[in-house]
Amino acid sequence: xxxxxxxxxxxxxxxxxxxxxxxxxxxxxxxxxxxxxxxxxxxxxxxxxxxxxxxxxxxxxxxxxxxxxxxxxxxxxxxxxxxxxxxxxxxxxxxxxxxxxxxxxxxxxxxxxxxxxxxxxxxxxxxxxxxxxxxxxxxxxxxxxxxxxxxxxxxxxxxxxxxxxxxxxxxxxxxxxxxxxxxxxxxxxxxxxxxxxxxxxxxxxxxxxxxxxxxxxxxxxxxxxxxxxxxxxxxxxxxxxxxxxxxxxxxxxxxxxxxxxxxxxxxxxxxxxxxxxxxxxxxxxxxxxxxxxxxxxxxxxxxxxxxxxxxxxxxxxxxxxxxxxxxxxxxxxxxxxxxxxxxxxxxxxxxxxxxxxxxxxxxxxxxxxxxxxxxxxxxxxxxxxxxxxxxxxxxxxxxxxxxxxxxxxxxxxxxxxxxxxxxxxxxxxxxxxxxxxxxxxxxxxxxxxxxxxxxxxxxxxxxxxxxxxxxxxxxxxxxxxxxxxxxxxxxxxxxxxxxxxxxxxxxxxxxxxxxxxxxxxxxxxxxxxxxxxxxxxxx
Amino acid sequence: xxxxxxxxxxxxxxxxxxxxxxxxxxxxxxxxxxxxxxxxxxxxxxxxxxxxxxxxxxxxxxxxxxxxxxxxxxxxxxxxxxxxxxxxxxxxxxxxxxxxxxxxxxxxxxxxxxxxxxxxxxxxxxxxxxxxxxxxxxxxxxxxxxxxxxxxxxxxxxxxxxxxxxxxxxxxxxxxxxxxxxxxxxxxxxxxxxxxxxxxxxxxxxxxxxxxxxxxxxxxxxxxxxxxxxxxxxxxxxxxxxxxxxxxxxxxxxxxxxxxxxxxxxxxxxxxxxxxxxxxxxxxxxxxxxxxxxxxxxxxxxxxxxxxxxxxxxxxxxxxxxxxxxxxxxx
Ligand code: HEM
Ligand code: SF4
Ligand code: SF4
Numbered sequence: 001x002x003x004x005x006x007x008x009x010x011x012x013x014x015x016x017x018x019x020x021x022x023x024x025x026x027x028x029x030x031x032x033x034x035x036x037x038x039x040x041x042x043x044x045x046x047x048x049x050x051x052x053x054x055x056x057x058x059x060x061x062x063x064x065x066x067x068x069x070x071x072x073x074x075x076x077x078x079x080x081x082x083x084x085x086x087x088x089x090x091x092x093x094x095x096x097x098x099x100x101x102x103x104x105x106x107x108x109x110x111x112x113x114x115x116x117x118x119x120x121x122x123x124x125x126x127x128x129x130x131x132x133x134x135x136x137x138x139x140x141x142x143x144x145x146x147x148x149x150x151x152x153x154x155x156x157x158x159x160x161x162x163x164x165x166x167x168x169x170x171x172x173x174x175x176x177x178x179x180x181x182x183x184x185x186x187x188x189x190x191x192x193x194x195x196x197x198x199x200x201x202x203x204x205x206x207x208x209x210x211x212x213x214x215x216x217x218x219x220x221x222x223x224x225x226x227x228x229x230x231x232x233x234x235x236x237x238x239x240x241x242x243x244x245x246x247x248x249x250x251x252x253x254x255x256x257x258x259x260x261x262x263x264x265x266x267x268x269x270x271x272x273x274x275x276x277x278x279x280x281x282x283x284x285x286x287x288x289x290x291x292x293x294x295x296x297x298x299x300x301x302x303x304x305x306x307x308x309x310x311x312x313x314x315x316x317x318x319x320x321x322x323x324x325x326x327x328x329x330x331x332x333x334x335x336x337x338x339x340x341x342x343x344x345x346x347x348x349x350x351x352x353x354x355x356x357x358x359x360x361x362x363x364x365x366x367x368x369x370x371x372x373x374x375x376x377x378x379x380x381x382x383x384x385x386x387x388x389x390x391x392x393x394x395x396x397x398x399x400x401x402x403x404x405x406x407x408x409x410x411x412x413x414x415x416x417x418x419x420x421x422x423x424x425x426x427x428x429x430x431x432x433x434x435x436x437x438x439x440x441x442x443x444x445x446x447x448x449x450x451x452x453x454x455x456x457x458x459x460x461x462x463x464x465x466x467x468x469x470x471x472x473x474x475x476x477x478x479x480x481x482x483x484x485x486x487x488x489x490x491x492x493x494x495x496x497x498x499x500x501x502x503x504x505x506x507x508x509x510x511x512x513x514x515x516x517x518x519x520x521x522x523x524x525x526x527x528x529x530x531x532x533x534x535x536x537x538x539x
Numbered sequence: 540x541x542x543x544x545x546x547x548x549x550x551x552x553x554x555x556x557x558x559x560x561x562x563x564x565x566x567x568x569x570x571x572x573x574x575x576x577x578x579x580x581x582x583x584x585x586x587x588x589x590x591x592x593x594x595x596x597x598x599x600x601x602x603x604x605x606x607x608x609x610x611x612x613x614x615x616x617x618x619x620x621x622x623x624x625x626x627x628x629x630x631x632x633x634x635x636x637x638x639x640x641x642x643x644x645x646x647x648x649x650x651x652x653x654x655x656x657x658x659x660x661x662x663x664x665x666x667x668x669x670x671x672x673x674x675x676x677x678x679x680x681x682x683x684x685x686x687x688x689x690x691x692x693x694x695x696x697x698x699x700x701x702x703x704x705x706x707x708x709x710x711x712x713x714x715x716x717x718x719x720x721x722x723x724x725x726x727x728x729x730x731x732x733x734x735x736x737x738x739x740x741x742x743x744x745x746x747x748x749x750x751x752x753x754x755x756x757x758x759x760x761x762x763x764x765x766x767x768x769x770x771x772x773x774x775x776x777x778x779x780x781x782x783x784x785x786x787x788x789x790x791x792x793x794x795x796x797x798x799x800x801x802x803x804x805x806x807x808x809x810x811x812x813x814x815x816x817x818x819x820x821x822x823x824x825x826x827x828x829x830x831x832x833x834x835x836x837x838x839x840x841x842x843x844x845x846x847x848x849x850x851x852x853x854x855x856x857x858x859x860x861x862x863x864x865x866x867x868x869x870x
Pocket of ligand 3: 102103104105114115116119161162163164165166167168169178179182
């Protein structure tokens with residue numbers, strides 16, 4: 001393992017001037033700290049993927065199957081026939097360079113192969129060589145090159161240095177989405193068993209146990225019981241959720257990260273408190289206990305296999321509709337993929353808030369509402385008693401997750417909710433939020449421990465924008481609606497902008513939520529004393 | 540090297556035309572055969588390309604959303620940047636095609652002392668790109684006067700507007716100036732911006748040199764080495780009426796150079812990045828509505844997959860579930 005780099009070492013190492021040697025003649029260097037461990041045989045076997053074996057990307061021999069070139073080329077040919085995006089994006093790039101400095105990994109590393117255009121060219125050069133006439137005839141002159149082991153290793157290295165955040169696609173004049181190319185690239189890696197353990201482990205766990213963390217049913221209930229105890233300590237209220245309950249009106253699905261570690265658990269306490277206060281007729285499921293989908297970072301097919309549980313469980317339990325928790329890539333999948341894969345959900349009803357009567361027409365096919373949409377509607381209709389001053393010790397800014405931003409357009413709902421429950425809200429600079437938001441740096445299954453150098457580099461642009469509002473307004477809390485953010489940004493803030501905490505929006509909601517019959521609160525959900533608590537109670 | 544070879548290729552093309560016409564008297568080849576062949580390759584090639592893209596399905600609805608989604612009625616949707624209707628999608632596409640909307644967002648990222656990352660507005664590429672494409676289009680339209688017996692009124696109006704500065708004789712067209720300036724800018728930035736230089740292939744320099752060659756030969760022909768316009772029109776009219784004939788005291792060599800370079804561009808078009816023109820319209824991140832929670836998008840090749848069913852799950856965990864008080868299907 002390389003020793004961890006210090007922030008000023010990372011900054012000092014960034015040089016945007018490309019090397020002297022042309023990129024095709026610059027062989028890839030697999031650098032420690034910049035990649036994740038290879039997937040274990042056990043994880044690959046669990047889901048029946050090819051070439052299961054233990055392997056180490058840091059070693060010379062990757063234990064590839066025989067005729068791996070053939071497999072890859074067939075895989076490309078197959079996908080060129082299935083995905084117009086892939087086909088088109090292989091053909092139409094003009095290399096104008098507009099996307100080049102838009103990628104957080106390029107900004108944080110200066111490595112030219114992290115420019116989205118060059119990341120895509122890694123694949124395009126091979127596409128030209130085997131699938132286009134000029135490439136077959138003119139070779140290197142036409143920007144074509146053979147697929148050899150070094151090229152394969154380069155693909156692997158750089159397709160796992162892309163978080164599929166789609167920021168590049170916002171700026172490209174043709175909407176070329178490098179994430180689509182990375183997704184295809186990872187599918188091809190998958191055919192050779194070149195997965196990373198940080199995604200394959202969770203995929204295998206999710207397949208067998210229902211969630212990425214591999215929490216078994218009794219662990220899910222006991223983890224939630226811990227939270228219930230904390231809620232009771234803070235509010236005096238005993239919350240009593242149900243699990244796998246048939247006949248509930250609503251199924252609630254959230255990323256398992258919310259059940260496991262703080263600060264995600266505080267967000268989860270927020271959901272529990274809100275639903276209790278509303279008296280919502282809802283149930284958790286231990287079978288469909290994962291909203292997120294690491295399968296999506298592996299292959300389309302795997303993503304579909306994991307996603308199928310949500311509708312299957314909704315059907316088995318006989319609920320009317322589904323509410324989904326705060327998560328980023330989960331919502332891109334739910335918005336752009338779920339219904340196509342596993343729909344139509346004709347056994348469900350169009351979601352209708354039992355509290356306000358609002359019908360969520362925008363979800364009339366998937367029948368799945370985002371909890372922030374649900375809460376925004378409650379607040380707008382005055383159904384929640386809120387005391388935002390309980391969040392007065394916080395100066396809050398909001399991070400748009402890549403996937404909800406560019407795969408959905410979820411901008412105003414979380415801001416509306418956050419501003420309703422906090423008095424101090426500040427936006428980061430315009431070019432770093434909404435559709436131009438920066439990735440946390442650890443998305444798409446890259447939030448491992450061994451690739452910390454990569455993650456901190458990729459996290460730099462986001463962190464730097466937070467630093468700006470911290471220095472300018474004293475911001476001390478970064479709100480978001482994503483479980484990976486809650487984990488990854490915590491690390492990134494500690495590294496780049498110490499003193500800034502990370503929170504889910506529903507933690508802020510629950511802090512402000514005045515519940516029926518609660519005792520005077522003296523602390524927030526984290527056990528930190530409330531700003532004006534002393535005046536109201538004698539603790 | 541990646542720039543030199545394309546440059547030499549264009550020079551060779553120019554020389555070929557000069558030698559072909561002046562020394563070998565191949566007027567018919569350069570004036571008739573090659574242009575027809577190029578036009579045929581262009582048409583067939585572009586149609587083939589677009590059809591071959593069009594035949595590939597769009598399995599998922601993957602627009603890149605660049606504005607607020609349609610959600611609760613009191614939240615204002617960004618109807619163009621995040622469209623849910625065909626009208627919205629069409630407007631979004633028109634803005635992309637005619638105004639290069641996405642390129643207009645361009646920023647320049649800089650890492651300053653502090654460290655502080657800053658994102659400055661950078662519209663030069665947008666301006667040059669847009670100027671280049673629009674003047675290219677306008678010049679093409681202006682050329683219609685060579686291909687129509689009675690020049691259509693709009694084309695005449697365009698000519699008048701274009702030469703309103705009333706400089707020189709023949710009158711200077713503003714589009715010519717902007718066109719050459721824009722192409723030159725696009726070429727220079729390929730050499731001077733380190734990142735752009737690094738990603739540029741021969742296939743990026745070649746069209747620029749070629750188009751610059753077309754522009755320069757056109758300007759030379761109009762303003763400097765004057766050629767017989769009547770002869771040119773006689774030839775072009777004979778081409779479009781499919782009764783090709785080289786006029787007796789036909790146009791000068793410079794015309795053949797111009798025509799040959801254009802033929803090269805047309806023939807090269809379908810095999811190169813220049814097909815981006817067709818691609819813009821088909822791009823799934825831009826031409827789809829973000830309505831996949833409202834209307835189910837169907838994937839024509841969706842296939843059943845192996846899943847881990849609830850039954851299997853309960854079989855694995857029944858006892859633990861019972862102990863934890865979680866209801867089960869089979870006791
Ligand atoms: C629907 C029509 C078209 C659209 C929307 C379009 C759009 C664009 C955009 C946005 C760029 C990138 C910016 C730039 O480098 O200028 C570009 C580049 C380019 N386009 Fe087009 N284009 C179209 C048609 C054409 C046609 C007909 C040609 C004719 C040859 C052409 C030639 C080029 C060239 C050569 C470049 C690269 C410029 C460079 O290397 O810097 N385009 N196009
Ligand atoms: S912005 Fe689009 S066309 Fe330009 S280099 Fe990047 S991917 Fe290619
Ligand atoms: S999708 Fe995001 S991480 Fe991947 S190349 Fe584009 S900007 Fe970079």
